[in-house]
């Protein structure tokens with residue numbers, strides 16, 4: 001029946017500006033009512049979930065996830081990726097199209113929808129490619145991708161370098177009111193850089209990736225949004241200059257937005273030099289909460305779990321991303337969950353693939369860096385994971401309004417826990433956050449009125 005009564009939780013629904021202790025009644029997979037004392041009017045024998053002392057909010061949405069299906073199932077599958085999402089408190093994910101083959105045609109979109117229906121624990125929305133094969137040369141059939149149900153287009157993992165082609169993509173997407181999401185990377189500036197260009201890249205002898213490699217494309221995208229009127233969303237922003245560009249463009253009313261990932265607002269490039277350097281320099285403020293059992297995690301220099309695209313920035317970049325999140329310049333939080341096999345990461349830094357897993361740790365890191373640190377209210381943080389991504393992608397999600405799909409996340413913001421490799425749900429283990437003492441965790445994930453995961 002997909003019916004459930006959540007009792008006594010602090011219900012935070014930013015879409016309705018609601019923050020109050022209340023019950024949430026779910027009937028037939030839909031939100032029926034939110035308010036005090038709903039037990040009296042609920043059907044007899046309805047299953048109950050005691051949410052006293054917990055936060056109850058619309059199901060969290062992660063709009064930047066690599067599920068690796070089809071074709072890269074050694075890294076992750078729809079089954080394991082959505083299980084990781086559920087354990088992280090996410091009821092919806094948007095999967096990126098850089099699979100094998102790329103999601104650049106209606107048939108592959110249909111395949112993912114079908115597998116997600118059969119094997120997915122949470123809702124899976126699909127982002128289609130901008131160009132055929134994500135090769136950056138010829139536009140994909142964006143109209144038929146739209147018909148097949150993609151919620152956005154992006155060449156994520158790659159970046160369309162040809163500005164004329166990007167203009168046509170924006171104009172094409174505009175016909176269907178599809179947002180264009182972009183992984184911002186100027187190839188001519190970045191070349192074969194593997195980490196942020198600065199003190200640590202010089203010190204470690206690794207090839208540098210200048211911040212301008214991201215900022216150049218953020219600026220390009222602002223101009224494209226202005227020229228075409230299409231909404232352009234800049235993915236995983238990491239550089240101070242990118243945040244400044246986005247802030248100024250939004251003040252001018254340009255239809256642009258941005259997202260940030262926990263690694264970019266928690267870590268810095270000092271982490272590539274090893275834990276000792278990181279804790280000594282940039283890590284001091286990361287654990288802003290008291291924990292009697294806290295031990296600082298240890299890792300060596302050149303650890304490939306600190307190699308991501310875009311790379312970890314300087315402490316100044318991290319502060320700028322945090323400031324952008326705090327003042328609303330960056331409206332959306334996500335993980336860029338990017339699973340890779342152990343053997344792929346267990347190589348020299350230069351040869352390792354970019355990316356880390358993130359679905360199971362992002363909520364805790366967001367709570368620690370944004371809420372427990374006092375930078376954002378709980379409601380403002382939840383908005384960046386619910387109503388904001390839902391609005392960008394026109395998803396019928398992200399709210400507890402009566403009649404909405406009963407996707408709900410229950411959170412214990414104060415729960416202290418350690419991310420344990422043995423209990424992780426993702427098929428891959430390329431996370432830099434194993435062994436980290438974290439604060440804040442989802443305790444139940446409810447999709448369409450059904451509890452798909454609950455903390456034991």
Ligand SMILES: [Zn+2]
Nearest residue numbers: 156157183235
């Ligand atoms: Zn990307």
